[in-house]
Amino acid sequence: MPTKKSQNVDSMRNFNRASVMKLVLENPGIDRSRLANKTGLTNAAMTRIVQELLNVDLLKETGSLKLKQGRGRRSTGLEINTKGGYVLGLSILASNTSVALTDISGAEIASVSVQPSDLSDAKFTLDEISAAALKMVDDHKIRRDQVLTAGVAIAGYLDVEGDLWLHSPYLRWPPFDVRNSLEKRLGVPITVENVNRCVAVAETRIGCCAGMTDIFLVRVGLGLGVATISNGKIIRGHNNTAGQIGHFPAGQDGAMCSCGKSDCITMVASGWAILDQLGLRSAMVDGVFGIEDQDEKLRLVLKESLSDEKIMQVVQGAGSALGSHCVAMLRAIDPQRILLTGPVGRSSIFGKAFCKQLNESAVMTKVITANDQSIFSPAIAAAALSLAENIYSPTFNVEKLLIEKSHKKNTIGDTGEFV
Ligand SMILES: [Zn+2]
Numbered sequence: 001m002p003t004k005k006s007q008n009v010d011s012m013r014n015f016n017r018a019s020v021m022k023l024v025l026e027n028p029g030i031d032r033s034r035l036a037n038k039t040g041l042t043n044a045a046m047t048r049i050v051q052e053l054l055n056v057d058l059l060k061e062t063g064s065l066k067l068k069q070g071r072g073r074r075s076t077g078l079e080i081n082t083k084g085g086y087v088l089g090l091s092i093l094a095s096n097t098s099v100a101l102t103d104i105s106g107a108e109i110a111s112v113s114v115q116p117s118d119l120s121d122a123k124f125t126l127d128e129i130s131a132a133a134l135k136m137v138d139d140h141k142i143r144r145d146q147v148l149t150a151g152v153a154i155a156g157y158l159d160v161e162g163d164l165w166l167h168s169p170y171l172r173w174p175p176f177d178v179r180n181s182l183e184k185r186l187g188v189p190i191t192v193e194n195v196n197r198c199v200a201v202a203e204t205r206i207g208c209c210a211g212m213t214d215i216f217l218v219r220v221g222l223g224l225g226v227a228t229i230s231n232g233k234i235i236r237g238h239n240n241t242a243g244q245i246g247h248f249p250a251g252q253d254g255a256m257c258s259c260g261k262s263d264c265i266t267m268v269a270s271g272w273a274i275l276d277q278l279g280l281r282s283a284m285v286d287g288v289f290g291i292e293d294q295d296e297k298l299r300l301v302l303k304e305s306l307s308d309e310k311i312m313q314v315v316q317g318a319g320s321a322l323g324s325h326c327v328a329m330l331r332a333i334d335p336q337r338i339l340l341t342g343p344v345g346r347s348s349i350f351g352k353a354f355c356k357q358l359n360e361s362a363v364m365t366k367v368i369t370a371n372d373q374s375i376f377s378p379a380i381a382a383a384a385l386s387l388a389e390n391i392y393s394p395t396f397n398v399e400k401l402l403i404e405k406s407h408k409k410n411t412i413g414d415t416g417e418f419v
Contacts, residue, residue: 017049025105082107086103086142086148092125094291094292096113097125099114112136126185130186153382191382199227220269220350221298251263270318323356324361326358337367338358
């Protein structure tokens with residue numbers, strides 16, 4: 001049994017490895033002595049850690065050897081070995097079920113949307129998405145053991161322990177251990193998170209807001225939701241359901257919302273509001289099939305809004321309404337950036353109206369819309385979040401990779417080329 005002291009040493013080692021991986025990701029070409037300086041570790045300790053990470057192919061040495069000033073010694077730069085490991089990203093939303101593959105720097109290799117045959121059946125849908133993910137790995141001639149982790153963006157919220165699907169108004173899946181179910185299917189550590197939070201965290205880690213600690217993200221599709229990162233931490237709330245602003249009272253009577261009230265922000269500022277005002281919203285939407293149909297209508301309407309004056313005004317109206325309803329929240333949290341994304345958030349017409357309204361309400365925070373620049377898709381964001389939580393993290397089990405690597409070497413030595 002490991003002693004407490006050996007456990008402490010192990011966790012310190014893992015912490016140091018994670019710090020080195022992060023520094024190399026952020027400073028490609030950095031050498032061992034600068035790494036030692038930045039982490040406060042000795043050169044000898046750094047040499048050992050770097051050697052371990054080179055042994056498991058997570059890092060590689062850059063070709064250029066720089067002559068160190070004044071010392072006459074050559075130093076070798078280091079970078080993340082983008083062929084050293086891969087990550088899967090899954091998105092499970094009523095309107096967007098897809099799979100993505102990235103390398104361990106977070107760069108996209110492939111993305112494909114998956115059409116589940118029955119999205120209302122949770123287990124069957126997980127089977128199909130997992131099969132599509134593994135096929136993508138095989139198609140790219142990547143060994144399955146090179147896939148180190150996977151992330152899942154969901155249209156819903158997990159319970160406070162982060163296991164059970166607690167609330168998913170559109171999918172209406174029963175509570176079950178989503179993480180465990182997917183770990184069994186994919187055989188790697190899984191991170192599951194609400195889609196809005198996935199995108200917000202991924203953008204602050206490796207995206208357009210890298211390094212920022214305070215952002216407010218609004219994702220608008222048929223419905224809408226927000227994710228807030230404050231002081232570097234995602235705001236989860238007591239029940240882990242923070243961010244559902246769609247059902248805030250809008251202060252005016254609108255159409256009947258799915259929650260049974262008739263003055264929700266959703267019904268004046270999101271895709272539902274746009275469809276409703278154009279007379280295209282189905283009175284009874286029951287389950288995911290109705291949602292898929294409405295989502296298709298919405299995408300068509302957004303396309304037409306570029307040329308049809310009436311539709312344009314409706315989309316503008318929804319964008320302004322969202323802007324005015326966000327003012328109080330923005331004053332309360334004072335973010336460094338506002339991100340607007342999702343199928344409706346990506347519309348230039350909606351985005352401009354949203355920004356104009358904020359401006360008129362004297363909110364001067366810079367807004368980044370998914371129309372101005374690329375914001376991670378849910379599946380890529382899920383992969384990025386999983387990278388941050390499972391690879392560039394002290395929980396990453398490098399020891400296991402080292403053992404597997406030495407085992408593989410021995411096996412190859414024993415049995416020759418037929419392995
Ligand atoms: Zn509502």
